[in-house]
Amino acid sequence: MYSNESDASAIIAAARENQVVEIDGVSYGTGNFGRIKNIPSFETIELTSLEAFANFITEEPQAVLDEPIVVINENHVVRLLNTPKQENLKRDNLATVRNSLESFNFNHYMSIEDMIIQLQTKFIITDTVKRLLTILSSVSTTQDISIKDNGTSQSTNIKRGISAASLEEVELPNIVKLQPIRIFTECDQVESRFLFRIKQKDEIPYVSLMDVDPTEWKIKASKSILNKMRELGILLPIYY
Incomplete structure (x- = not known):
């Protein structure tokens, strides 16, 4: 009152x-x-492939009337952004596409069985992968395994033939070049260098792939995504 x-x-x-x-x-x-603060004009469209992203740009002409740009961030999430608004110089995020596949867990040790599965499912199968699979499937998991490490290379026992008693010492690869599936499957996967290591804990062997190019591969991956978008007919400015 x-x-x-x-x-x-x-x-x-x-x-x-x-x-x-x-x-x-x-x-x-x-x-x-x-x-008065303006309310964003667009609700972000979430997409799951670069092909769907290209189709959205082609089939939604109203979304691209405002001279948008495409941005690839450091995690390789791709966004379609419109022209900055006059009142706040911010861009609307019109569409986003991200790779939903789970990538390999680098820099961590795992059992030989797990490594074999990971190599077969999360890497492009190359001669190097085949060689690693052959070595890993032959590594002795008995208690008499021995691992030698001189600081630059390692060696261990592998089985020859069907008898576990027939063991032979073999030098393991140190630096290997592999193509892990880390970006959209539509793109060419980047080849990178990895340090292959093996250790023993409680008389059980464990192996790991250490990423020695943690920054360089991201730049190459962004270029691969850009090339794929150009191939799909996306002519907008692309930044990464």
């Missing part, structure tokens, strides 16, 4: 003074309202 009619009249008068006006495309409130 208002204390008197004069208080109510003052509030009504103040409300009348606060009007919304537009200047150069920016909304302002008169009186004490000040500048």
Whole structure:
């Protein structure tokens, strides 16, 4: 309840003074309202492949009337962004596509069985992968396994023939070149160098792939994504 009619009249008068006006495309409130923040015009479309991303750009002409750009971030998430708004210089995120595949867990030791599965499912099968699979499937998992490490290379026992008693010491590869599936499957996967290591814990062998090119591969991967988008007919400016 208002204390008197004069208080109510003052509030009504103040409300009348606060009007919304537009200047150069920016909304302002008169009186004490000040500048009015615009609500984003677009809801982000989430996509799952670069082909779907290209189709969205082709089939949604209204989305590309405002001279948008494509940005590939360091995690290789691809975004379609429109021209910055005048009032806040921010871009709307029109569409996003990200790789949902789980990549290999580098720099961690795992059992030989797990490594064999991972090599077969999360890497492009090359001669190097085949060689690693042959070695790993022949490594002795008996208690008499021996691992030698001179700082630059390693060697271990592998089985020859069907008898576990027939063991032979073999030098293991040190640096290997592999193509892990780390970006969209539509793209050419980047070949990188990895340090192959083996160790023993509680008389059980464990193996690991250490990433020695953690930065370089990201740059090459972004270029591979860019090349694929050009191949799909995306002619917008692309930045990474």
